Amino acid sequence: MFLAPQLVLLSEARTATVGVVDSLLWWYQPSTDRRGLHIYWFSLPSRTLLRRELLPFPRVQVSPSVVRRILIGISPQELFPSSPPERQRQWEKWRREILQWSDSAIRRAWTKERWTTDPGGIGRCAVDVTASRAAAVLRRVVEFLAIWKRVAGRWHLDTVLPWEGVVDGIRFLDSATLAVWGTAKVGRYVPYTSLALLSRTLQGWRVQRQTLRNPEGLIFTVFLPRQLMDVSRRWVVIAEPIRYRLRLYPLRSVEDSVVLERMPAEWRAVGDTAYVLLDRDPYRADLKDLMDLVRGQVYSASSIQSVMFLDDTTLSVRWYTRQPLPHDSGTLLERTSRQGFLTAMDIWQYRLGRWELLDSNLCPPNPSLHHHFVPLLHPLGLESYCDGRGNCFTPIQLAPGVRPQDYTYGELKRLLEHHARENDSVLIGMVWHRWQGKAEVHGGTGRRQDAVGEKISIHYPENDRQNDRRWRAVTLAGDTLDVATLARVVAVVFLSGSVCLECIPEVVQFLRSRTAQDRKVRWVALCLAGPGAVERRSYIQSVREYLGTSLRWVVAFDLCEGGSLARHDLPERLPCRWWGKLRIHRTPAAALFRNGQLVHFWRFEDLGLTSWARGGGGKRR
Numbered sequence: 029m030f031l032a033p034q035l036v037l038l039s040e041a042r043t044a045t046v047g048v049v050d051s052l053l054w055w056y057q058p059s060t061d062r063r064g065l066h067i068y069w070f071s072l073p074s075r076t077l078l079r080r081e082l083l084p085f086p087r088v089q090v091s092p093s094v095v096r097r098i099l100i101g102i103s104p105q106e107l108f109p110s111s112p113p114e115r116q117r118q119w120e121k122w123r124r125e126i127l128q129w130s131d132s133a134i135r136r137a138w139t140k141e142r143w144t145t146d147p148g149g150i151g152r153c154a155v156d157v158t159a160s161r162a163a164a165v166l167r168r169v170v171e172f173l174a175i176w177k178r179v180a181g182r183w184h185l186d187t188v189l190p191w192e193g194v195v196d197g198i199r200f201l202d203s204a205t206l207a208v209w210g211t212a213k214v215g216r217y218v219p220y221t222s223l224a225l226l227s228r229t230l231q232g233w234r235v236q237r238q239t240l241r242n243p244e245g246l247i248f249t250v251f252l253p254r255q256l257m258d259v260s261r262r263w264v265v266i267a268e269p270i271r272y273r274l275r276l277y278p279l280r281s282v283e284d285s286v287v288l289e290r291m292p293a294e295w296r297a298v299g300d301t302a303y304v305l306l307d308r309d310p311y312r313a314d315l316k317d318l319m320d321l322v323r324g325q326v327y328s329a330s331s332i333q334s335v336m337f338l339d340d341t342t343l344s345v346r347w348y349t350r351q352p353l354p355h356d357s358g359t360l361l362e363r364t365s366r367q368g369f370l371t372a373m374d375i376w377q378y379r380l381g382r383w384e385l386l387d388s389n390l391c392p393p394n395p396s397l398h399h400h401f402v403p404l405l406h407p408l409g410l411e412s413y414c415d416g417r418g419n420c421f422t423p424i425q426l427a428p429g430v431r432p433q434d435y436t437y438g439e440l441k442r443l444l445e446h447h448a449r450e451n452d453s454v455l456i457g458m459v460w461h462r463w464q465g466k467a468e469v470h471g472g473t474g475r476r477q478d479a480v481g482e483k484i485s486i487h488y489p490e491n492d493r494q495n496d497r498r499w500r501a502v503t504l505a506g507d508t509l510d511v512a513t514l515a516r517v518v519a520v521v522f523l524s525g526s527v528c529l530e531c532i533p534e535v536v537q538f539l540r541s542r543t544a545q546d547r548k549v550r551w552v553a554l555c556l557a558g559p560g561a562v563e564r565r566s567y568i569q570s571v572r573e574y575l576g577t578s579l580r581w582v583v584a585f586d587l588c589e590g591g592s593l594a595r596h597d598l599p600e601r602l603p604c605r606w607w608g609k610l611r612i613h614r615t616p617a618a619a620l621f622r623n624g625q626l627v628h629f630w631r632f633e634d635l636g637l638t639s640w641a642r643g644g645g646g647k648r649r
Contacts, residue, residue, distance in 0.1 A: 033403040033461045035424075035432065036070065045155045046458055048419045052078070053460070056155045056164075062142055065164060067157055083162055083176050086188040090138035090169070092131040094190045098170040099126050101192070101217025104311040115311045119217060134169070143168050154198045154208075161186070163206055165195045173198075173208065175226075175233065187233055193218045199416060201261045201279075204228035211257040211266060212242065212249035214306070215315060220246065221257070223264055223282065238282050245270035245298070247306045247318050251326045255334040260416045262340045263378070267332040270298045272347065274335060274376075276383065281516045281548065284623060288376060288383055294349050296330040333371050336414035338463040341378040342386070344414065346371040353394055360437050361394045361407060369410070380500070381510025397438035406459045420461040425454045432457065499626070501554055501584035501606070504564055509584060511621070515550035518621040519543055522606070523571055524556040527615045531637045532574035535616040538635065542620060542628070551579045556586050556607055556615075 038046075038055055046055040053070040064084040071078050100123050104111040143166050145155065154165035162176045162183060171191045176183045194210030201207055206226040214220065219239040226233045243249070243256055248269040256267045264277040272295060274288040302321040306312065333346045349372050352365040364370055373390040376383055392407030399405065406422060414420040426432055427447035432440055444454065499512035511518060519539040521532065543549045553575055557567040568583055575581055588604040606612070610619075614632035621627065 033406070033459050034072075035403045035406075036072075036075075036458045036460055037426075038068070038070070038456045038458055046413075046421050047157060047415050048072075048417070048460075049157065049159050053458075054157050055458075056157075058145075065145065065155070067162070081183060083164065083174075083183050084185060085143040085166070086172065086174055086185055088188055090135055091190075092129075092134040095134050095138075095170050096126050096129065098190060098192050102219075104217065107217065107219060108310055111309065111311055115309070118313060119311075122217070137169050141168050154195050156198050156200050156206075158200050158203065160203060161200060161206075163198055163200065165191060165198065165208075171195065173226075175206065189233070189235070193222050193224075193237075194220060196255070196257060197259075199259060201259075206233075207259045209257055209259050209264070211240075212246050214246055214250060214310070217311065220310060221266060223259065225279075240264075240266060240277070240282060241275065241285075242307070242310065243268040243275075244273075244307055245303045246310055247303050247315075247322055248326060248331060250315070250319060251323075254332070255336060255413075256332065258335050258337050258343075258416065260337040260340045263337070263343075265335050265337070265343060267335045267345070269331045270303060270329070272330075272332065272345075274343075274345065276343075278515075284516055286383060290374070290385070290388075292330075292347075292349075292372075292389065294330070294351055294372075294389075295347075296328065296350050298325050298329045298331075300325060327368055333410065334412075336420075337416040338375070338414055338420070339416070339418050342463065343376045345374045345376065346408070347374075353391065358398075359394045359396055361392065365394070371408070371410075373408070380508060381513050395437060397441070398436055400434075400436050401432040401440060403459050414463075418463045420463065422459040422461070424457040424459060426457055428453065428455045430455065499606075499621075500587060501552075502587055503582075503584055504568065508587075509582075511552055511554065511584065512624045512626065514552065514582065515548060516623060517543055517546045517548065518550045518552060520552045520554050520619040520621070521575070522554050522556075522612055522615045522617040522619070523567075524607070524612070524615045525567075527571070528632075528637070529571065529574050531632075531635075532571065532616050533576060534637050535618050535635060536576065536579070538630075539618055539620065550582065552582045552584060554584055554586065554606060556588075556604060 036053060046053065048054075051072050053072055055068050055070075057066050057068060059066050061082075062085070064082045067081045067083060069078045069081065070076070101119075103119050104115040145164055145166050156163050160178050162178075164174050166172050166174050173189045173191045175186045175188075177186045178184075191208075194213040194216070195208060196210040198206060198208045204227060208224040208226065209222065211221040221240045221242045222237065223240060224235055224237045226235050228234075243266055245268055249256065254269060256269060258265050259279070262279055264279055264282060266275045266277075267273070268275075272290045272292065276286045276288065278284065300322065302318070305321075306315075306318055312318075328350060330350050331348050333348055334344075335346075336344050338344055348368065349370055350368045351370070352368075353359075353361065353370060359365075361370065371392070372388075373392075374388045375386040375390070377386045378384075393405045394407065395405040406424065408420070409422050412420060412422040424432075425444060426440065427443040428451075430440065430443055435443065448454070499510060500508055501511050502508050511520065519542075521535055521539070523532070553571070555564070555567055555571070557564045564585055586604040586606045610617075610629060612631065616635075617632050618630045618635065619626060619628065
């Protein structure tokens with residue numbers, strides 16, 4: 029659920045990006061200051077502006093070769109191997125033109141321009157700030173990524189990197205990890221959909237780039253404000269603009285994806301398939317002609333407006349219903365509703381190893397123009413933005429000097445129109461919603477439409493994992509986890525009360541040989557012990573030295589449904605899921621999961637352990 033929203037009045041200027049750090053709200057405000065970017069800090073408890081800080085612009089010399097490389101981009105044949113030969117010829121012509129630029133011409137352009145960052149509306153400006161670091165995408169002839177660090181209360185430039193590719197947003201996932209992502213800036217010779225993770229090391233910032241699958245319906249991304257890609261600390265989501273289809277990738281394993289599909293009863297499908305012309309040939313030059321072909325459907329067919337993470341595992345999806353609200357005469361959203369720009373919101377959540385539709389068809393509040401302004405009734409707009417950390421913001425324009433709670437929505441509208449006739453400046457307010465993360469959504473999001481006749485489907489790679497429930501285990505802290513889906517490859521060592529301790533290193537080495545070609549493997553020690561925390565902690569201490577320290581282990585316990593484990597001699601009679609299903613007698617045993625599926629299981633007797641044979645039975649616990 030969302031907590032009761034608050035209104036924060038910011039400034040009489042354009043505010044591009046906003047965020048929250050602890051009890052402070054910050055925002056970036058464009059200015060003409062040639063020294064750097066201005067960041068303002070506002071105390072939420074005291075409702076006062078605390079300070080303004082400066083992120084100094086980089087002092088670097090232009091490199092003509094770097095500028096040429098970024099402008100030239102990558103050849104269409106490398107970006108999209110099925111591109112027709114004429115695309116390669118077009119790029120070669122472009123490349124020759126750029127190579128003709130002299131070093132002196134590039135340096136003159138560099139001297140003439142100054143550092144800028146495109147605000148592009150709230151949530152669209154590539155700026156992020158934490159308590160100790162800040163980052164922004166700047167432009168001066170070409171784009172650069174600048175990262176600052178706070179030292180003794182002042183910001184100092186940490187690094188600046190020439191940046192190639194599309195940037196829709198940046199976000200610090202933690203103090204040492206920065207995500208940079210973008211999708212579908214059609215027309216440039218770069219990957220249209222990409223993710224870069226920057227990690228801070230002792231040697232500097234290490235950049236890991238990934239090119240991801242383009243959303244279907246690229247030409248529709250040219251129209252209307254959209255946010256079709258977002259990143260949290262656990263997931264990456266990419267939405268298709270023309271249908272309700274979301275592709276989710278685990279952040280550290282973007283080779284695999286989960287596909288969420290839904291067909292709301294109100295969804296108006298795209299009737300013409302002309303959009304596939306760009307999907308099949310994304311680097312063609314006749315974008316204007318393609319835009320004219322699909323323009324008639326852009327404002328009539330349903331489409332995804334935005335996907336935004338509310339927290340690490342909760343996703344909001346807003347989509348154009350293209351149906352007006354009933355009884356919307358004389359309301360705040362009357363014009364928006366009749367023009368077909370009304371959005372409904374769905375909320376998905378990742379729980380117990382699966383994505384679930386938490387709530388759907390949530391319509392925004394639509395107060396009467398005669399109602400006094402209250403933040404609770406103010407709807408999310410097309411420029412609303414969520415930062416992935418539980419904060420969502422909606423900008424509101426007001427006439428300066430106005431306290432909105434003292435006026436009705438109709439009066440605020442008339443005051444702003446009267447002020448705008450003679451003045452350029454407006455007062456920017458921000459309605460701040462705080463996501464609490466409950467299992468249900470209550471109030472504050474308006475009337476819910478009935479989801480009748482809809483179709484929902486969830487597709488996992490290679491299979492639908494209907495039987496994943498049998499692979500759950502519990503940690504010492506009592507958290508339930510899905511062992512099979514912890515990573516693309518999961519290696520499991522089974523340990524019980526009757527275990528050959530000296531055999532454990534040999535089983536671990538056996539599994540390492542089986543996963544030698546895999547880049548990332550999650551290692552799990554799945555134990556059978558009593559239900560008490562003291563018993564389980566004691567068991568972990570007794571086996572930990574045999575597991576070794578070279579691997580990072582996840583220690584979990586089988587789910588047992590009561591009873592004393594000692595009373596059951598046969599595994600199939602044990603009230604425990606793993607031991608009963610796999611009929612494990614002695615341990616250590618081993619298993620290997622790939623893409624959520626059990627692909628190999630080795631019983632103790634199958635492993636032929638030499639340490640057991642040499643020791644006449646080995647050391648038992």
